[in-house]
Amino acid sequence: MAQGCLKCLKYTMCVVNLLCFISGTVVLGFGVYMMRFQMSSLIPSLANFNVANILLISGIIMTCISFLGFLGALKENRCFLLSFFLLLLILMLVELAAACLLLVYEGEINLVVERDLNQSLAELKTQGRNSSMLNDWDLLQNIFDCCGVHNVSDWGDKVPQSCCQKNPCPTQEPIYKTTGCLNNLRSWFEKNFLTTGISVIFICVIEVLGMCFAMTLFCHISRSGLGYKL
Template sequence: MSCLKCLKYTMCLVNFIFFICGAAVFGIGIYLMTSTRFSSILPSLQAMNIANTLFIIGIIITCVSFLGFLGALKENRCLLISFFILLFILMLAELAAACVLLMYERQIEKFIDEDLKSGLQKSINDRKNVTDTDDWDTVQLTGCFKKLQDAFENNLLNAGIGVIVVCIIEVLGMCFSMTLFCHISRSGLGYK
């Protein structure tokens, strides 16, 4: 029984930390949306700029971690199974994206290169005021596409380790939620 209490409060603490981090990422996304003008560097994906991406990631992290926190704290089976399902869907989406990136690496690289050139030309043509900032100004501080590509390839091991760590955290979250769910089911607490 004390192990389950420890598991419950560990799950609450970890999800609370993720909730705070998600809220911070969400807040940074909102700040960037309101304080500066960002345009997408990829014209084919207009909505994919830094601010929107942070905003969406923040919402996902905040919502999923809130379900896990509240489900563990209240020992609510419905919230715990929802947390499990959302983590499972996120993990499947991440694995599918990784597979697509590996299978179509050259085609994606060619598409991004062409789209970046098109986006740069559009940014130059659309710029009305030299004091305006957009994502291209940020990209120009880190160099061109080739430099970013080389940096990514040099840090491929670190990216792989990061993906593995995220998957381990998600699997642990799913295991913890299922353990609590099964304990609640066996104890007859039902839906509170």
């Protein structure tokens, strides 16, 4: 009976890790696709933490750890299972630490974003309309339906087409978006804060279950004297 349960646990781990590996490759591919929409010129201080980079790193980590868990469970390899357990533990601790830092330094992050947006807008005004930074601003203002950092007055007398409520801008009496991008960015993060928190908790639960399964198999293999079988 116990042997049958352990076999079931072994193949469950294989299936789950195979699905995680496939999900990791999808996330990795989506991260490569999102590299087209980077806006690092607008917020250079947080350039390494944009969506594309996060997806790329997450995809690489998911594929590596899930492959290790799949191979360790399939081959009943103690070394792979122990490595899988330790990597999941480190990953969970890093996720919890990142969530705590985000909560503690939320105000400082808001100030950094506001400072970078103001600096990029000032640079754009001095560099002229042909700057590649204008494309990033157009993308930001179209996605978040906003204009400027605080409002349309940030652009002065050179308001881009992306600030118009109707695109293209009418030649007479154009109506501009009145909300600033900084305010819309804050609202977007606040709306998605609960979803992000629930997602982190759900991922941590899955990681704890993965660690429990891996350690159960590891202990069984150690008692059976199978060693580091390949």
